[in-house]
Amino acid sequence: MSNPKPSSRVAHNPTFKHSLNEILRMRELGLKSYIGCDDDIYAKLYNKVDSYSLEGKHNPGNKGGGIFNLEFSLDGKLLVAACEHSCVLIYDASTQKLLKTMEKAHDNCVNCVRFLDDRQFATCSDDNTIKLWDTRNLKSETKTLHGHSNWVKNIEFSERDNVMVTSAFDGSIYAWDLKSPTENSMLYDKVFLMNGLMRTKLSPDGSKMVISTTSGYMIIVHDLNLATLANDFRSFKPVLYRLMQMSGQSFPAGTIFNYLFLPSRRRNRVEFIDDFTIDAEVISSLQIHPHGWNAVSRSLSGNESEEATCVHDIQKREVFMFQYESCDNYDVNEGEASQNSDSDEGTTNPRPTDLWMGYISNYQYTSDRQAQPNMFENLQLPSMGIINSGLIGRNSYSDYFQQHPEERNKVIVNLPRLTHFIKEENVGRGYIKELCYSPDGRVICSPYNKGIRLLGFSDKYEELSYCVPEKPRQLTTLLELNDYHSQIVVSCKFNPRNFMLVSGCLNGEIVWYKPVL
Template sequence: MSWRVRWGLTPEQPPPGEGDQSPPPFPSPSRSASPKTPAVSSSSAAVSVPSGGLFAWVRGRRLGRGGRCVEPARDTFRAMTGLYGAIQPADSMSPITRTHGAVFNLEYSPGGSVLTVACEQTEVLLFDPISSKHIKTLSEAHEDCVNNIRFLDNRLFATCSDDTTIALWDLRKLDTKVCTLHGHTSWVKNIEYDTNTRLLVTSGFDGNVIIWDTNRCTEDGCPHKKFFHTRFLMRMRLTPDCSKMLISTSSGYLLILHDLDLTKSLEVVSYPILRARRTTSNSDLASTVSSSPRSTGSPCHQSESNPLSEKHIVRATQREGGSPRNSLEVLTPEVPGERDRGNCITSLQLHPKGWATLLRCSSNTDDQEWTCVYEFQEGTPLRPVSPRCSLQLTHCIEEANVGRGYIKELCFSPDGRMISSPHGYGIRLLGFDTHCSELVDCLPNEAAPLQEIRSLYSHSDVVLTTKFSPTHCQIASGCLSGRVSLYQPKF
């Protein structure tokens, strides 16, 4: 079964050997959540701005940076962290017949009214997360494991499978598929969607990222094209504004396509390599020496030698005003304790505001796992002749080494203040500090530990996936034995 296979390996490779805790009283934030308005002079009525100028101040306010003015929605975080501080196991959801196997992925509809479950044994389950009632089972959704589910809007959603296909479904008519999409040649593991262009983006273990035009969808499928190819592909994500594509690999590389243009297919020899190096922590920012990735294999299939040699660095990309469209950055993310050891990036998620990326990494020997947060760094390199990575390690925590060989899918909360991470037979709620502050308000000088806010245990098997509701104070988790649990505040 594919869920027993080392997920970084291709299908042709052999697999390797294989109660709720009551927290202390939830602390109250030390800083005031009330926004401070800029000072206004009565004589000139001019707004006081930082030394960087008016445009720097406006950009900082838009990004939520700085203490002078913040987003109004951030005033409500005390109430939300109080609710999550009181969260406890609520219900266990399961259909009458449990033939679905392990739970690989959970996805809420955008309105939070439906929870979909991707299962090992070809099935997709649908639940009402408010009443915890089972709605429907799509018993033959695919011919092999269902790996991922993605909602396109409140009624349309897509599923992908180890049977190499993607299926489109309509909540109003679940008896039949809208259509089946054929194009991958191996297990399909990930689905993304660009709401602006209505392009569906999928990736699989064949190394391909494929674009599907849902604007021209028929019963026979959608027009599609291969957008990108790389070896050892694991997961692919789009930033919320679809300006970047991130791709993780089983060999420890992280690929970033900057200034993304999904309308163009990338030829193997035309990748403009923007920067290439190991990511750094804040304490390493003064160093601009480029470090070469380890020799476990090139992330791009055009060469078995190091693809990051100096002749491949396009110096024209180091210019003011940003990079060319679809410029490629190849990184080896720093993982604590893993400087001299290989690692596999098994899970990849993005901050809902596009500020950071969240990785779950495991060592090649599967004896250690880490959850790491990397902030996006914008701007020009420190020196024009030196590459500078655009990701910076800010927070990390070691995870329980339970369920070796299985991917554990973690996630951000809708406001980006907390992380829900599978942890053995339960989940952990993690924050950037003990007050669940915004990432931009508590960036450390060097990589700091994620803070455990709450631990929740309601499973009797290894938890493989977890998800926050987009609209309610609710968390769902699914485990290897097929159980789905909900967590809600109890007072």
């Protein structure tokens, strides 16, 4: 086996108490391992990760275009690559041999691959569809699922519920019941709908859903219940609630949903995350820790001049940390309230503008027009409404606050969740860079220009539970593999069964890595 070492390699070299041979010898003799022995073993192996190929060279670029997503089978034997030009590639992970090229897997670029069990996997595409495949017969898909009306970007699987969850740029999250297929497709529920939806991820045990947005915040749904999510979130408007938090002004149509944030809530409890190291606008890539401890995301500033990787704790917090914030109230009887409640000066408007309707109409029009510019040639924007949002006028919200006056002027305060961060190179604008966790959760792999880098929570390769910081701190760069590709790297993935790692770039190259001892 040869190691081409195509370019520069920068490694953090920790000090070890014993060599790897000495550790193995101690195990053979049945001697008790010393404290930190596991950390040393992982550090030695990850520190030696480098590119390799059984043929002594890199995989040549393929005609499928950029490698947008990579996914190993559950047993780690197969690698499936989602490609820019409508195709899917399948590799033998042990030999790096290309087994199958599915040239017309979709009618547009393939965005994501997800294995549902040992043999079945799903792909999604900008053709608005999801397809199911069986590795035993790849001549054609087993099913094509329709439902989304825009580019489908994400596939998750809840093993607990046997439900596949998909999300798309139409703002919808669908739950597909794999146990109840119809004759031509599958039954599904539209469990959530919101503007600015970017990515949706489930925790490994299926107890949490984490949603990233194009509006600079993330949503955690604790104690997830997919069966009741659609009903619980039927009229919930996250963008409006976020607008209240940012403006310091409470709207009846938003504060009426304070109950969704209460710690006493037993199912589908909502929490927002908004503490990022940069002025984040788009949270493009999102992954959940293998133990469900935290979420790592790649965020982009509003002017696209900065990129950062951030790690946020997503575990439950104690009840005493929950708190409200008092805001200026939008008086439903007096019209438009003053922005400064301490000021005696103010103006009233007998028919004030409905801020929510104006905000959401322009937001939806702008974002959708960028995605599909030809859709809106004959579209008439909805007029500013008075009764649609519940901001003004007498309506059901007035009746609700008569019964719950303590909720009228309260907005939930977001808890600090950021634990680690690091700045990324701002290259490859317009492309999403997909991060990944190692199977043990000790290491994060991040696309880094034309290579990758391994990031850790400490310089000793410790598990997060042993190095939780008191305040946010920078991730440790454990290893940099620079210029291992000829183009910008946009995807990477660890093998779930061993220390193998792969990365894919925009010209179709796939580079394989493993410890080279």
